[in-house]
Amino acid sequence: MTDVRIVDLPGVAIAYRESGPPDGPPLVLLHALGERAADWDGVLPALAPRHRVYALDLRGHGDSGRTEHYGVEAMRDDVLAFLDALGLARVDLVGHSLGGVVAYLLAQARPERVGRLVLEDIPAPYPRPASAVPDGPDEPVDFDWAVVRPLKAQVDTPDPAWREGLAAVTAPTLLVAGGPTSHVPQDRIAELARLIPDCRTVTIDAGHLVHSARPAEYVAAVAPFLSS
Template sequence: MTEHLTVELPGLSLACRESGPADGPPLVLLHALGERATDWDVVLPGLAPRHRVHALDLRGHGDSGRPGRYSLEEMRDDVLALLDAHGLDRVDLVGHSMGGVVAYLVAQERPGRVGRLVLEDVPAPRPRPASQVADAPEEPVDFDWAVVRAVKGQIDRPDPLWLERMSAITAPTLLVAGGPTSHVPQDGLAELARLIPDCRLVTVDAGHLVHHTRPAEFVAAVAPFLAP
């Protein structure tokens, strides 16, 4: 059974979907830009059946608050505040794309709080040419369009400390790359695999949306890594 919770943080309501055995080891799932916690539903049954899963709507997304202030560091701090609110000292952490950036920032900032780390087709923090962000669409979307501008700006021009601090990650890490059809530069994932001390890289030739396009292959790669 899935429980729908709202955690009140200072200045922000954070929505969280919890499932799995109450006494299972905790697992936190962080979605990509423009997605929400339900994005993981396609792989959740096989991904971590013995874990207590906490799937978040990151700030500005889904049912979480839209405070108008958006940065990847604030999302990192939101995750850490949620762990404190739930009394979770140490968790396994899975993040896709933007959520993967948030995940490695958490693992850099508080290494002792992450047991295992999974990063799905995550961009390496290297500067890239900026491109124009489209105007907000007329039809309603499930997130605050201001998040797109804020996050894209940080991905285009990342803080150099993010790359320097990859060596601070102590969690065993699995990098899941989407292969040549992904828009994320795959050499960047290979670089992260070299910089993170205990890291293994696997490629699922699925493009950027690995867990949606090839859910069975994603589960086959990730579930054994997360197995208690």
């Protein structure tokens, strides 16, 4: 059974879905830009049947609050505040795309809070060519469109401290690469693996949306890593 709950944090309310055995080790799931916690439903509960799972809606997404300020560091701080609010001293952490950037920023800022880290189809944080962002979506979306421009600007031109801080990550880390059909340059994923001290990579030729396009293969790669 999955419960949908809200926790009021300083400056924003964060929605989350909680599932799994109450006494299991905690696992936090962080979605991509424009997604929400339910994006993980296709790989739960097979992903971590022994974990207590907390799938968050990042600020501006799903049922979480809309704010005047959006930034990757603010999302990292939301997750840290969430852990504190629920009394979760140390968690395993899984992030896809934007959620993965939030995850590695947390793991480098507070390495003692992260046991194991899974990053799905995320490149090393180097500048990339910027593209235009439309003023509004073509159809209704389940997130605040105002998140897109500032977050994309940060990812297009990341703070060099993001890359330098990767050396501080102590969690054993698994990178799940989407292979040649992903829009993410796979050599940049290999570079991210080089920058994180205890890291290995598995490639699943599924494109950027690995866990939704190839859920069985994703679970086969990630579940043993989380349970080891």
